[in-house]
Amino acid sequence: MSDAMDNTPAAGSDKKIIIIGIGGNGARIIRSFSHLPGSAVYDTAAIDTDRESLGISGAKSTIQAESDWTIKSGLGCGGDIMKGERAIARERSRITQMITGYDYIIVTGGLGGGTATGGIRTVASVAKGLAVPTLFLLTTPFSFESYTKRKNAEDCIGELLPITEALITLPNDLLFSTLPPDSPADEAFAKASEEMAASVFGAAEILRSRKLIGSDFAEFSAILQKRKTSCAIGIGRAGSDDGLDRCSLALERMLESPFLGGSARLESSNAVILTVTGGPDLQIDEMKRAIENASAILPQGVNLMTGTSINPDYAEQVQLSVLAVRYDQPPEAALPQQHGKSDSLWSQTVTSAPQKKQQADMVQDTFKLETISKGIFSKSAAVKYRDEDLDVPTFQRRGIAIDKGSTGK
Template identity: 40%
Template sequence: MEQKKITVLGIGGTGCRIVGILRENPLSAPLRLLAIDSDSAGLERSGLPEEARLLAGARWRAGRGCGGSVLDGQRVVAHERSRIEKLLEGVPFLLVIGGLGGGTASGGMPVVLSVARKLEIPTLFFVSLPFTLEGHSKRKIAEDTVKEELLGLADAVICLPNDLLFSVLESTTPLSNAFKLADQELSRTVLALTMVLLHGNLLAADFGNFITLLRRKKSFCSIGVGVASGEIDGENRGEAAMERLLHSPLLGGADKLGEADAVIFTLLGGPELSLGETKQLLELAGRQVKPETRLIVGAATGEEWAGKLMLSAVTVRFDAESEASELLRSSSERAPKRTRSAAAHAADADQLILPLEPISKGVMERGPQVKWGNDDLDVPTFKRRNITIDNGKRGVEQ
């Protein structure tokens, strides 16, 4: 992909915060950043220029937000459908990011997905799930949005539970700091994924790999990011980046890599990053996972990363029900179609033939006949009507 081609769209409060963090990072210059929200204050805080912001439902909600109502979120974003189409016209790749459980993101993401499908834009959704302490209703809204609105139609969906922060942060950590950490880690991972997709000049990660891995599968993900530099960490910068990744707040602990069904590794570095160092680093990362774990690996270099490197990991653990459905679907697609004649041949060995033969009435032979009209009901129907029993073999033999 050429530069300035990947569009990152933040929707709702969390999405606007993350594109705002990306805007402040000079390394995100090759990205086109957009924001949609029904809250005018949230859009302002993103810091994006006016032409990159869309205030949804301005006449109806007057910039006050949706108050957590998914229905209102759907209405205000659907009302802006034509403007969204103009914003996304000609976009060859779209990454949509936001936090589910509220109104604008949960209600609006399906609308954005609908527009993307109409314009035939490959789309990756990167969503965070609310903290448990935010309440059951928010969690249910988030899970229903993923299961009922996104998974069936989106190219790929990465879901990240915010509760992962509790596995590494002290219980005394202020909630505002926890949210900031979550936003920072999300923005770093978005940057890593998009940079590798843009110009994976060492190891290219094709978006088709993401689709194959994640499409229509319910999964539980976590992310880890480790940043290091030669100036601070010296020759051991690779090991330092790996160590920081393993203790990353949204990874949920080092054992997440070992438990994963799949892991997406990305490596960004400066021009000095050699193929040998890349190989060493990715082998180091690969030792953290099971032999059967599926790996997607991408690596890229750029002048803006001179002297630094960033290693990131997205771990994926599939829901058992989703995996079973996928297996059944794949088996059905692979099974050769048989003709009716071939199916009959295959069934011959197992087909049962009912013993439809007249049975003597014994001592009741001279008893009164049971009749209905002119039919003797003691005589089997197939005998009375001279019906020939076809056990399926006749058609095959012909």
């Protein structure tokens, strides 16, 4: 394992981090995030085309993007990706003003709908232009949602990968492991927002921790960009009133996080980022024990990055945040083809007599290169280079005769 733990707890971090929720799902995540203990140290923002969702988001700053600027109804874009893209693109200057001056940005939302799927590329472009390290933490639709939504989410992820430094997608279907089969759909979506808010907070604590500041974000993003990856996030929290060993209890709850997938996911990880968040009462020995207990689950040789974060709102509480990364195995290399004469009779290509005759009769077609006038542009000013009219095809202005070759007939 690499990257030894920094054993000295830090008194927080002076890094400015903003959490941005985009779309209706992003606004709900921001609302749940704002109710978490310790979230007050982060700035929050929401961007949506629906005025009502922005009103209940509880974000410190909001941008209402009109899907139809001629009507300005504020009713959203109705799942239309093109409307969402145009609406967010028109707010590019306001988005630039919103995120200027921050050290890190976390963008969250649910893919598949109109506003987030269509507009998140604009947010990514603005962040990249300002050279602000940005983490995208997004959910993909439930399997029971429409094929169109799932396809839109997949296409959006493919377009985001080349322009983002760190992109993590979490499937909502992971929540089925913690929800009863008879749970109402509204409860499932609400649970998804709550768990996603906790995951966003855990990711923010990873960036805010003492180990992952400054140039270490490059290592953080390098882990995600090294090759195609699949990621999982786990959050576990416990207090002094839960028992004597609050760190062990926090570890158990972290392993039960629906977006993590249990200890089996950690055991199969190639890289792990682990952060311990506590209050001023966090002791070095219990922090060290928490890291060691979590490390015992990891496979040998895993790339481990650890950090600590002190948050005044976490008095008598401790939280473990983990990001588990698994690299997709590259496809097996295809066997090289053998060239030249083969010893096997079955590998030789035999051409029959009818095939030979058919090949002899085949004639390659040629383009019909005809002299065509410039039509209505005949009286327009010519585009010339070295006294040659570039509007006239090369073969025509230079009088080149096209050799069509011999057909043998």
